[in-house]
Amino acid sequence: MSTIHPFSEQLVSWYEKNARDLPWRQTNDPYLIWLSEVILQQTRVAQGLPYFEKFKENFPTVFDLAAAPENVLLRHWQGLGYYSRARNLQKTAKIVVEQFKGFFPKSYQELIKLPGIGPYSAAAISSFAFGEPHAVVDGNVFRILARYFGIEVDIADSKNRKIFEKLANDLLIKSQAAKFNQSIMEFGSLQCSPSPNCDGCPIKIGCFAFLNGKVNSLPVKTNKVKILSRFFNYFVIEKNNKILVKKRANKDIWEGLYEFYLIETESVLSLQEILLNDKKIAFFANFTNELPAPKPHQLSHQKIYSKAFHVQIPDNFEFELGGEYEWKSAIELEELGKPVLIGNLITDNFQLPVFNS
DNA sequence: AACGCGGGGAG
DNA sequence: CTCCCAGCGTT
Numbered sequence: 001m002s003t004i005h006p007f008s009e010q011l012v013s014w015y016e017k018n019a020r021d022l023p024w025r026q027t028n029d030p031y032l033i034w035l036s037e038v039i040l041q042q043t044r045v046a047q048g049l050p051y052f053e054k055f056k057e058n059f060p061t062v063f064d065l066a067a068a069p070e071n072v073l074l075r076h077w078q079g080l081g082y083y084s085r086a087r088n089l090q091k092t093a094k095i096v097v098e099q100f101k102g103f104f105p106k107s108y109q110e111l112i113k114l115p116g117i118g119p120y121s122a123a124a125i126s127s128f129a130f131g132e133p134h135a136v137v138d139g140n141v142f143r144i145l146a147r148y149f150g151i152e153v154d155i156a157d158s159k160n161r162k163i164f165e166k167l168a169n170d171l172l173i174k175s176q177a178a179k180f181n182q183s184i185m186e187f188g189s190l191q192c193s194p195s196p197n198c199d200g201c202p203i204k205i206g207c208f209a210f211l212n213g214k215v216n217s218l219p220v221k222t223n224k225v226k227i228l229s230r231f232f233n234y235f236v237i238e239k240n241n242k243i244l245v246k247k248r249a250n251k252d253i254w255e256g257l258y259e260f261y262l263i264e265t266e267s268v269l270s271l272q273e274i275l276l277n278d279k280k281i282a283f284f285a286n287f288t289n290e291l292p293a294p295k296p297h298q299l300s301h302q303k304i305y306s307k308a309f310h311v312q313i314p315d316n317f318e319f320e321l322g323g324e325y326e327w328k329s330a331i332e333l334e335e336l337g338k339p340v341l342i343g344n345l346i347t348d349n350f351q352l353p354v355f356n357s
Numbered sequence: 358a359a360c361g362c363g364g365g366g367a368g
Numbered sequence: 369c370t371c372c373c374a375g376c377g378t379t
Contacts, residue, residue, distance in 0.1 A: 038375095039374090040373090040375095042372085042376090043364085044372090044374090048374085081363025083362085084377075085362095116376070119376090139375085157358085193367095223370090224359095252362095253362070254362095297363095298363090300363065301363095302362090
């Protein structure tokens with residue numbers, strides 16, 4: 001069964017006339033393909049593009065990436081979100097260097113074993129870099145196939161993924177796997193977007209959703225994300241022109257990124273209330289000034305309400321928290337990967353002496 | 358199978 | 369506001 005479905009033919013034809021000129025389409029280097037695919041996971045092209053250029057510039061080869069300190073990688077990743085991608089990026093870079101002598105494995109089955117490479121990325125890399133016939137299934141593909149072929153199952157239910165994978169692989173033009181995969185994703189991005197441009201669509205005449213007035217109800221996706229509210233009280237503790245920071249631990253947001261001394265509470269509290277249960281810095285209440293409160297920070301599944309305080313400890317006072325806390329100068333702080341919330345907090349309060357030194 | 362994980366752009 | 373983006377790893 002190697003006949004080409006009209007859908008596939010028209011899609012590729014559309015792509016050849018409408019494709020954007022994106023940098024990762026100008027190379028067959030599996031390293032750059034891989035880098036771009038990881039950057040683009042759950043990330044819009046416009047947001048990922050500058051990061052791709054920056055990583056390509058700073059880490060031209062997989063050897064450069066494998067050799068970089070994790071903190072440097074997280075600093076470059078700052079602002080892109082889903083920071084486990086940056087940590088897995090380096091795990092895979094090291095595996096490729098140490099186990100494969102710097103050459104990426106070529107097969108889907110080998111690629112998917114690497115950290116940070118799942119079904120989508122394995123299909124993308126194996127087809128784009130090596131021409132292997134594996135159809136990508138991402139958000140675009142779910143949307144296009146659900147609409148065009150009238151698949152009304154819940155795409156949020158993982159058991160339905162195989163329905164789309166089967167169909168996508170049946171539609172795949174095996175001799176042009178890379179171009180077909182690029183075509184379907186570009187079509188989803190530019191034509192069959194969440195809010196689609198059906199007027200200018202070249203394949204609407206065959207589209208189930210268009211013909212049945214279901215463009216706005218397909219794909220079916222249940223949404224059950226509940227937003228957790230959290231209350232972060234940050235203390236920018238300064239002494240001897242240095243700031244106290246701590247690396248965030250496992251199994252919470254922003255793992256591996258740096259932040260200031262944090263007291264998390266169950267609700268919005270006053271400074272006095274916050275310090276009531278604190279054993280370490282309550283003594284310095286008289287040296288503490290409240291900073292303008294940062295805007296609530298919205299994550300996909302948490303909303304962070306925060307307050308910020310500046311604690312100016314006199315140079316001759318004894319004060320050490322030890323352990324996981326580190327004193328950093330403004331320059332050292334700049335070089336650490338930080339959540340956007342912390343970056344904004346610094347920028348918004350740039351008048352602090354330590355940040356001007 | 359369900360959940361946790363960022364940040365931002367578009368409507 | 370809501371939706372969702374070139375998804376993946378953990379439990």
